[in-house]
Amino acid sequence: MKMFWVLTLAGILVAGMGSRDGAVAQTRVPQKVMKYLESHSFQDLVRRYGNTTIELSVPSREARYLDSLPYRLEAGFRVQVVATTDKQNASNIYRQVKQLQLDSTYLVQEQGLFKVQVGNFTVRDSARKLLDQLYYAGFKDAWIAPATIHIAKKAKVLPTPSDSIYFAIQVMATHSRSKAEETAQTIRKKWNLPVRILAEGNLFKVLAGNFSEESMARQQLQYLREHGWPDAWLTQLLPN
Structure with a gap:
């Protein structure tokens, strides 16, 4: 579907939704357009725009749904x-x-x-x-x-209320601090995710993301698994 303006030879401006060869449903003409029309003579408008059609793309309902x-x-x-x-x-x-x-x-x-x-x-x-x-x-x-x-899509990292849990992706657990730091740096640079290293005993855990919604965390988890970290998994944490 297209939104379009048509200035006919009769000097009538029509705005509507439809196709080039379909019916046009009239709607309100924007005030700026009306002021422009009023400031020019009929002959001048016909000379300039008599056979002009300007088409402006408007996202369909399906496109808006997919974008959401x-x-x-x-x-x-x-x-x-x-x-x-x-x-x-x-x-x-x-x-x-x-x-x-x-x-x-x-x-x-x-x-x-x-x-x-x-x-x-x-x-x-x-x-x-x-x-x-x-x-x-x-x-x-x-x-x-x-x-x-x-x-x-690019994950939105949402702030977490201080009294609730949040979801993070544990990418790896290793005895090597340098390996954990290298992995954390790679994820920050490549995926633009917040990453922290959690030391527990002699293990260094690399945790990516800070998601308040499990569905968003699982979407990102799937993406990381397919792009180099197949053993990553989802974990729940309490805020510091």
């Missing part, structure tokens, strides 16, 4: 546990998979089939570890399937 989501949609891969016409069967399997507490489990309907899918992977091989997990959990018929996946 914490993720963007891309072609990729998921581990598909089942695809069936039986909605109840798919729902039961979905609940069973959810009990495994894996990241990003979905029940989707596509082309008359109800599908239980897990994960968001841009590369097929990245899904193999998850496929193995599901296999050993009893879902032996699962497979890797092309899918429209969710990729986290």
Whole structure:
């Protein structure tokens, strides 16, 4: 859909929504435009703009909805546990998979089939570890399937109330302080996330992010796992 202004040879300014060859719904003319029209003669307007059409793109309702989501949609891969016409069967399997507490489990309907899918992977091989997990959990018929996946947009790190927990991603735990510091620096530079090193005994834990919402933390966790830190996991912490 386009928002457009049309100045006809008759000197009528019309504003509306529609296509080039469709009907135009009239709406209010902006005050600045009215002042401009009033300050010029009819002959001058016709001479300048008699055959002019100016089109301004306006985001559609769907585009605005997609922009509001914490993720963007891309072609990729998921581990598909089942695809069936039986909605109840798919729902039961979905609940069973959810009990495994894996990241990003979905029940989707596509082309008359109800599908239980897990994960968001841009590369097929990245899904193999998850496929193995599901296999050993009893879902032996699962497979890797092309899918429209969710990729986290740049994470928003939100302030955390002093009396509540927050979510962080533990990227690694190592006995080497220098290795922990090197990893922390890499994540800060590459992903623009706040990172701190937590020393517990002889271990140095690298914690990324400071998320008040678990959903945002899990989106970022999935992204980090696919881009160099496959063993990262989500943890809950109390504020200092």
